[in-house]
Amino acid sequence: AAALISGHEDAYDGFICDEQSVPAAPGEFGVALDASLAVWQQKGYRGIWLKMPAAKAHVIGHAVDRGFEFHHAEKEYVMLTRWLPSSENKLPPNASHQVGMGAFVMNERREVLVVQERSGPLRGQGVWKMPTGLVQQGEDISEAAEREVLEETGIRARFDAVLAMRQAHGFAFGKSDMFFVVALKMEAGPQARELCMQEDELVGVRWMGLEEYLAVPFTAARPLFQKIHAAILAYVNGTY
Amino acid sequence: AAALISGHEDAYDGFICDEQSVPAAPGEFGVALDASLAVWQQKGYRGIWLKMPAAKAHVIGHAVDRGFEFHHAEKEYVMLTRWLPSSENKLPPNASHQVGMGAFVMNERREVLVVQERSGPLRGQGVWKMPTGLVQQGEDISEAAEREVLEETGIRARFDAVLAMRQAHGFAFGKSDMFFVVALKMEAGPQARELCMQEDELVGVRWMGLEEYLAVPFTAARPLFQKIHAAILAYVNGTY
Known part of the structure; x- marks a missing residue:
């Protein structure tokens, strides 16, 4: 045999x-x-x-x-x-979702940490946005937020709260996408506050006044961001 | 060439x-x-x-x-x-998460819809639990909840609220898992309320008094479910 x-x-x-x-x-x-x-x-x-x-x-x-x-x-x-059976295939599907997060970090002057991306759909458009990134397999959303902020901007900050969540479909390779907006609190000390841009991924990093941030046309025009901005305002005003 | x-x-x-x-x-x-x-x-x-x-x-x-x-x-x-470059590989990873949901459905007698699964880790253990399932690629969490409840139990109910969310790691094929507990409201009419068990996946479906449900040993003993049960109680008592 x-x-x-x-x-x-x-x-x-x-x-x-x-x-x-x-x-x-x-x-x-x-x-x-x-x-x-x-x-x-x-x-x-x-x-x-x-x-x-x-x-x-x-x-x-x-x-x-x-x-x-x-x-x-x-x-x-x-x-x-x-x-093997002639019945309907009941095997569980492949992983269906990527999970992403955007990190809201504000300093004591009510300025928001913003970046401009080097590649991707926003390339060359001059759009300032909060640092974002994919949550890796095996990584908590809070860890991903702290990691991305540190890697992209040099700022050390600790996860504080989930402000918003949205699910959407038809992303990379047809996968669905869960996106969380989380708030981070900056760590104390001058070293924790020094801007240091990741050149590979970004063409700009800066602090932007909260009101200017909320008025960035790319985001202000989108219904999703109107909800996110409402959550951000509730958070910074202590009414979240 | x-x-x-x-x-x-x-x-x-x-x-x-x-x-x-x-x-x-x-x-x-x-x-x-x-x-x-x-x-x-x-x-x-x-x-x-x-x-x-x-x-x-x-x-x-x-x-x-x-x-x-x-x-x-x-x-x-x-x-x-x-x-191709000699630099670090920057390609985005494969989808990292499966998303699952559990559906909390209560009738007007404060009884909770519960099921016993035919296969999987709980097979043969007699554990009553809320209907659960994977959210399919391209499917909203709310749709998945309504679909699973109807498929598994015959009960027609509409998504009402997200009660809880937890992220965990090392699930099938090493993927991470996002699990949402959602509350559904039953539709009106006798046809919408007739229990009809999916024989392929379940060995039991019934209504169980809320207090008895919250005391099921398998779940009551777990810290995660203590948080979920607190959210459920807040929801049914109108303080969520």
């Missing part, structure tokens, strides 16, 4: 293949996968999870030929799945 | 390959990719985006051989990327 791909059952009547037991040679892989599929069908498994590391990329096509679909990928691997 | 892979520049000094112009035959693909990489280097591009549909899965390994890494995948394709 042909060697089988080993692995273990999951809590959903599925089977997770052991990455190490997947042959890297196309011929051997095809024989092992055919034999394994017959066994998995017989045992009544539903979803089969087959993780293919980059080193085995040359046999991915042979899994696709046998009815496997891509599920998700990270730098080092592609996950392929096959749903 | 060899045929080049065509495409267009993006707003970040990157290059997005035209999927149609990617050869499906390994030899032809390798020649075109080598020639294209030389041109892209010369033009000073930073990130290269190479989308490989399932029908071209047999040449993915040849892109990996030339320094491409997996970026993300959906059912029908794998996206590969290569960062």
